[in-house]
Amino acid sequence: MSSTCTTSPSATPADSRSRLWTRSARPFPHRLTLASMCVDTSCIYIPPLNLCRGGPNVTPEPARDGLLCVAACVAGKIHARGSRGLRPSGVSRNIPLRRRRRSMAGARHEHFRFLGDVVPRLVGERLYARGPCAPRLAAPTLWHHPDFLKLWIGQSVSQFGNQFTGLALQLFAVRVLLATPGQMGLLGALGTLPFLLFGLLVGVWVDRHRRRPILIAGDFGRGLVVASIAVLTLLSLARMEYLYLLGFATGILTVFFDVSYQAYLPALVPRDQIVEGNSKLEATNTTAQVSGPVLAGFVIRALGYAAAMAFDGVSFFFSAGLMARIRKPETVPKPSERRSVPKEIREGLRVVFGDRRLWSIAGCTGTSNLFSSALFALFVLYAVRNLGLDEVGLGIIGGLGSIGGILGAVTANRVARRLGVGRAILLGLLVGSASSFWIVFATPGVAFAFLTAMGFAGALGTLWYNINQVSLRQALVSLRLQGRLNATMRFLVWGTLPVGNLLGGALGEALGLYPAIVIAAFGGLLAIPWILFSPVRKLVTIPPPVGE
Structure with missing residues (x-):
């Protein structure tokens, strides 16, 4: 059929x-x-x-x-x-x-x-x-971006390790080497002085090369430096002069890493996901700041200063290994498109000072960093000798206080949507500046509670401020100028850190620890007018990204 x-x-x-x-x-x-x-x-x-x-x-x-x-x-x-x-x-x-x-x-x-x-x-x-x-797919999130996840995980582990060295090195200088306020200020100044000396040159150099190899070399080099400090500490050979030298070397590598790091994120993720990327990075960084100091305090007490620093060295190597596995290609300008170094430095300065929003942010952040570095150059010294805290107490205070950073990272976008980007930046600045007064009123009986509140409010305000102002900066400048932008901003805002450290040490030597801390707390309020009387305060949303 x-x-x-x-x-x-x-x-x-x-x-x-x-x-x-x-x-x-x-x-x-x-x-x-x-x-x-x-x-x-x-x-x-x-x-x-x-x-x-x-x-x-x-x-x-x-x-x-x-x-x-x-x-x-x-x-x-x-x-x-x-x-x-x-x-x-x-x-x-x-x-x-x-x-x-x-x-x-x-x-x-x-x-x-x-x-x-x-x-x-x-x-x-x-x-x-x-x-x-027609079917409309939702915008993918960075949870599905494998290269960003490698950068994110590596930096989270590295930030976790940084908490060990940050606490161990200062306690070692104060309790073992019996450092004076002037020596503590000099130690902090040498770690940030390279931003003032080499920041602008590094920005031009970074824009001429691929950023990922610079990031890998920076992490690997810092791992070697921290491991060297751990060995010297273990062999009881450490002296303040050695710490000065190694701190300066770490600062140089940090200049290269930080300038490349902020210029690399806009090249790694789409422009409309920069805020999400910064939020995720800051959220895990502050998570590390919560758990890192607490664990570091117990490790220092149980295993000593050298073990804590050795863990930080391993975390740098781990981060470098993960970044070596990132596969997204980078574009660099051809040699024919490059200009002389002075011209490119001037271009970076012109980018910042040609936009009132950018130089207002630079002036605000630089002023805040000046006085906060003066205060924190004396923080551990004052907490140990005047308030009677030990390594475990300082670690727990740092951990509990950093919870405010997690809250700030999670809510930064929501605050910006509700108040507007400009008011969110101003609110973060107000909260962070006012937090310094907790230590002014602290006494040995209430030191733990007051310093915890100081850390919580300071981290909350700092994250509200940083996430929104960094995202704004990255959107205002084209991708090819990101390295010069970040180097110029680092030069202006981080260049005040060594000055602040030296200022804090000098005030501590001349006036005593408590008067120096009071002056630093009130000085931080001078950062507020930079944003209060600038166009940044009136911004509702981040402007659309400029052309490449």
């Missing part, structure tokens, strides 16, 4: 439209073929149906669109497999198998070309030319 059907696709030749097809003795498709097709289609093509029906990342679609998707998928599957049961009329089964296959090939191709090529194309036009009804 046979039945006939005529194919009439407009895309097929005229002779194929009149060609008769007969059904073979086996049903078409064969039961095994049909079963296999159904299983394969359900396994492979159910995702398109779910997308058309509505999922977590798409808008809801009518059910008929889902059926159209399945129809297109089945047609494509038929095209891919062919049919075992169709043959043109006149092709006898008594003909040898090889000749019969050649006779069927041409006719089968036209029929299944329509099913496997034309039908999916027409269905695709039906689905995607309907405007509002």
Whole structure:
């Protein structure tokens, strides 16, 4: 028994439209073929149906669109497999198998070309030319960006390790080497002096090279320096002169790393995800600042200063290894496009001072850093000698206080959306500046509670301020100038750190620890007018990114 059907696709030749097809003795498709097709289609093509029906990342679609998707998928599957049961009329089964296959090939191709090529194309036009009804994928998040995740994880571990050396080195200088306020100020100044000396040159150099190798070398070099300090401490050979030298070397590597780091993020992630990237990086950094000091305090008490510093060295090596696995290519300007170093330095300065929003941020951050570095140059010394705290107490205070940083990182975007970017920056500045007064009113009896509140409020305000102002800076300048922008900003805002450290040490030597801390706390309030009377305060949203 046979039945006939005529194919009439407009895309097929005229002779194929009149060609008769007969059904073979086996049903078409064969039961095994049909079963296999159904299983394969359900396994492979159910995702398109779910997308058309509505999922977590798409808008809801009518059910008929889902059926159209399945129809297109089945047609494509038929095209891919062919049919075992169709043959043109006149092709006898008594003909040898090889000749019969050649006779069927041409006719089968036209029929299944329509099913496997034309039908999916027409269905695709039906689905995607309907405007509002077409599937709309939600913007992917950085959780699905493997290269960003490597940078994120590596920096989180490195920041965790930094808390060990940060606490161990200062306590070692105060309690073992019996450092004076002047020596503590000089130690802090040498660690940040390279930003003042080399920041602008490094910015030009970074813009001429790929940033990822610089980041890897910076982390690897700092790991070696910290490991050297740990060895000297373990062998009881450490002296303040050695700490000065190694601190300066670490500062030089940090200049290269930090300038490259902030210029690398806009090249690694899309511009509309810069705020999300900064939020994630700051959130995990502050998470490390919560748990790191607490654990560091117990490690220092149980294993000593050298073990804490050795852990930091390992964390630098781990970060360098992860960044070595990032695969996204970078673009650097051709040698013909480069200009002289002085011209490029002037261009970076022109970028900052040519935009009032940028130099207002630079002036505010530089003033705040000046007085906060003066205060924190004396913080450990004052907490240990005047307030009677030990390494475990300082670690717990640092950990609990840093919870405010986590809250600030999580809520920075929400605060910016509700208040506007400019007011969010101003609010963060106000909260951070006022937090310094907790230590002014602290006494040995309430030192733990007051210093914890100081750390919490300071971290909260700093994260609100930093996330929004850094995202604003990165959006205001083209990608090719990011290195010079960051170097110029680092020169202006971090260049005040060594001055502040020296100022704090000098005030501590001349006036005593408490008067120096009071002066530093009130001096921090001078940063507020920079934003209060600038166009930054009036910004509601981050402006669209400028051209590359």
